[in-house]
Amino acid sequence: MKTVFYINALFSLIFALGVIFGKNPLRSALSLLLFFLTIALDFFFAGSxxxxxxQIIVYAGGIIVMIAFVIILLGLKKESPDYDITVRSFTGIILLGFFALGVLYGLAKSVLHLIPKAPYFDTSAAGIGDALFSKYLLPFEVASILLLVGVVLAFIFAKKEV
Amino acid sequence: MALKDVLILVVKISIVIGGMLGVVAYLTLMERKVVAYIQERLGPNRVGPWGLLQPIADGIKLFFKEDVIPAHVDKLLYIIAPAITMTMAVMPFVIIPFSKSFFLSDINVGILLLLAISGINTYGVLLAGISSNSKYSMIGGLRVASQLISYEVALSLAFVGVVLWNGSMSLVKITEAQHVVWNIIPQFIGFIVFFIAALAELNRIPFDLPEAEAELVAGYHTEYSSMKFALFYLGEYANLTAMSAIITTLYLGGWQGPWLPGFVWFAIKTFVVLFVFMWIRWTYPRFRFDQLISVGWKVLIPLALLNIALTAILRIYI
Known part of the structure; x- marks a missing residue:
């Protein structure tokens, strides 16, 4: 199970880097889609x-479609980066990478065990519904009102005259 | 898992996929025959008795056609798009219970799986539209994206009614909960909403704006030829079969029925729904695009919300 998790993590990293370094905006959006799918796989491995x-419905089915839509409507253009990767900058990046790894390793050694383990939480549909409508009712309602305000504002911005 | 279990599962999967593809191939013949009788014609009747070999002839013809990839297309996306459409169209059959004991898997959030699949399904047509480097395809793809997003909301709200009424998201449990009365009676509003939204999700007339041939040639698959076109075409019919099977499972009691074995009942109900889909396709004219969007947002979604409220009230007092 652990190996599968690490392979999946490797793929998420690759897709996440694809989002950043992709030159074609549409390809970046699709990398983001694949990245979200690997995150969904993480949830499956964790048993939820x-x-x-x-995760798939909201991000893959909704948000990435919206992003793709925006990219299409704004026009598909290949972006050329405003920097060149020379030998010097490449060496710098590699060195920086090693430095970051060292720092991360040191952090992991020293503080990681201080972080408490996440308490058990029932992540089935019934469990989450229960938590949302009892213990976390107030934050849930506040979030929904916030979203509603967002929708109304979007309408106001989109419409020339209300 | 022992080797025997794995083998049984593989055999089951092959039966489901093979049977499904067979049904899908013959659906093309059924559609042509149905439209022929609706329009008082004979339909295909040259290849084999009653035209029964027509799908095979069509398949062979499409295999031998030249596979044209137009200039300046985004090749990777252009090739992936039909594959996404076809795989996502076959996926729902993983969780549909064909009879009391024959189903591939019973996951307890089955309905969410269906929604996730229909979410990913959007990408097949969207990517085909974008990558084809053609104005018609592009407009077709954009229309598909907006249409699917709008109608997915109504579809999922209709799902909520069923889940509330039966108290489960597993399709097996939903089917079993309908042994007294089919969901179509207590969930009638939900059924109407679901059926119309399904028509729109399937891009069928009266909602087939993405491939309206009068204005867009063939919409998102204008530039596709040979087997890639066939994958879109089959994917469309596979989606149609899947949607009919889902409607059968959610609203028409699935495999349940007297005397006959469950599998037969399931097939009969699915084909009745399929026939209704075809009947509608050849009877109604096409909507305008603004009509389509406003029906989705101003009629179907409020109706679906009303259905949820009524279902909740009924659940409390019955």
Whole structure:
């Protein structure tokens, strides 16, 4: 199980880097889509089918389509980066990478064990529904009102005259 | 998992996929026959008795056609798009219970799987539209994206009604919960909403704006030829079969029925729904695009919300 997790993590990293370094905006968006799918896989491995599917529905089914839409409407253009990767900068990047790895390793050694383990949480559909409508009712409602305000504002901005 | 279990699963999967592809191939013949009788014609009747070998002839013809990839297309996306459409069209059959004991898997959030699949399904047509380097394809792809997003909301809200009424998201449990009365009676508003939204999700007339041939040639698959075109075409029919099977499972009691074995009932109900889809396609004219969007947002979604409220009230007092 651990190996599968690490392979999946490797793929998420690759896709995440693809989002940043992709020159074609559409390809970047699709990398983001694949990245979200690997995150959904993480949820499946952690035993929460519900969260995994919600991740796919919300991010893959909604948000990336919107991003793709915006890219199409603004026109597809290949972006050329405003920097050149020379031998010197490449060496710098590699060295910086090693430095970052060292820092991360030191951090992991010293502080990681101080972080408490996440408490058990029932992540089935029933469990999450229960938590949302009892313990976390107030934050849930506040978030929904915030989203509603966002929708109304979007309408006001989009419409020339209200 | 022992080797025997794996083998049984592989055999089951092959039966489902093989049977499904067979049904899909013959659906093309069924559609042509149905439209022929609706328009008082004979339909295909040259290849084999009653035209029964027509799908095979079509398949061979498409295999031998030249596979044209137009200039300046985004090749990777252009090739991936039909594959996404076809795979996502076959996926729902993973969780559909064909009879009391024959289903591939029973996951307890099955309905969410269906929604996730229909979410990814959008990319097949969207990518085909974008990558084809053609104005018609592009407009077709954009229309598909906006249409699918709008109608997915109504579709998922209709799902919520079913889930509330049956108290489960597993398709097996939903089917079993319908042994007294089919969901179509307590969920009638939900059924209407679901059916119309399904028509729109499938891009069928009266909602087939993405491939409106009068204005867009063939929409998102204008530039596709040979087997890639066939994958879109088959994917469309596979989606149609999947949607009919989902409607059967959610609203028409699935495999349940007297006397006959469950599998037969399931097939009969699915084909009745398929026939209704075809009947609608050849009876109604096409909507305008603004009509389509406003029906989705101003009629279907409020109706679906009303259905959820009524279902909740009914659940409390019955």
């Amino acid at each position: 089918e519900y969260l995994g599917f919600v």
